Amino acid sequence: MITVFGEGRGFRVVWLLEEMRLPYRLRDVDMLAGVENDPEFLAINPGGFIPAIRDGDVTMVESIAIMEYLLGRYGPSPLAPDPQDATFPAYQQFLHLGEAGLAASVFFLTGARHFAPETDRDNWTVRQAMHVFTSRLGLVIRRLAEAPYMAGEVFTAADISVGYALEMARKNIDFALGEAEQAYLGRLRQRDGYRRALDACPATRGWWAS
Known part of the structure; x- marks a missing residue:
């Protein structure tokens, strides 16, 4: 097991x-x-x-x-499109963007907000991490204007990756998600697999x- x-x-x-x-x-x-x-x-x-x-x-x-x-x-x-499928490039991109661009940035922002000395909570590195997060979030927002999920019309593992990162941002750094992101998280939370x-x-x- x-x-x-x-x-x-x-x-x-x-x-x-x-x-x-x-x-x-x-x-x-x-x-x-x-x-x-x-x-x-x-x-x-x-x-x-x-x-x-x-x-x-x-x-x-x-x-x-x-x-x-x-x-x-x-x-x-x-949950993982075939590499020859037209949705595979978007799937692959957002599977990795959910960690490399989103969750990793939130991790450092979480440390700055909750654990760093007061003088280090808004330094250059913190601002850079926020810039990385918001720029990558822009790609998610643009994707949601085109399709309900990261790979297109159907849920994939890329949504697990991105969805978790958005939950991190919402909870750890009190990031104000827009209507499209909130609706997206709402769709993910309705899944039986998520609830289990x-x-x-x-x-x-x-x-x-x-």
Whole structure:
């Protein structure tokens, strides 16, 4: 059975597993208590960050890489268009943009807002991170003016990637999402796979509801 270590971006992995109806076990990782006190997890990911998975003899880290692995190993799946499909370029772009352009920027903005000294909460690097986030968000907004989902007319794993990042922005940095983004998140939240994933992830459920 696949073991998912940690929530956070691990919610993306759990959501995908629920959409694919694959059996898994979620193993909590208490980052606040310190991963140095969790030797089992450090044996999986010596880098000490979440998420990670163990699937038989396979161990992997990085949420988007894990998603691509699961789709490749246990597919084909409608959640990942065939490379020859006309929707594949948009799917691939937004699958990665959800982390590299959106969630990664929100991560640093979260640290600046909640943990940095007061004098460092609006420095050059913080402003650059916000610029990266808003410029990439502009691509999402433009896409939503064309289609209901990132790859087009149907939901794919790219929406798991982008949707999670928008939830991060909404909750972690109190970013005011526009009507199109809010409606998009509303569509994602109605999915059975999303609801099952949220039921399986108590920390994420509490974080988004608080």
